[in-house]
Amino acid sequence: MIESGRLPVEALVTGIVTLDRAIPDGFDFLSEATNDHLKILIDMLS
Numbered sequence: 001m002i003e004s005g006r007l008p009v010e011a012l013v014t015g016i017v018t019l020d021r022a023i024p025d026g027f028d029f030l031s032e033a034t035n036d037h038l039k040i041l042i043d044m045l046s
Contacts, residue, residue: 015040 001007014037017025026040 012039013041014038016043017041018043018046 002009015026015029017040019042022042026042029035030037030040
């Protein structure tokens with residue numbers, strides 16, 4: 001589905017964080033019941 005373009009990957013990534021902020025701004029945020037994120041991408045190059 002991803003390869004064919006039927007599933008837009010861009011719509012699945014709802015946030016981007018840097019590696020040094022992955023825990024507080026990524027994992028901790030996703031564990032909160034009231035978050036609106038589906039998937040947070042960790043930017044390893046920043």
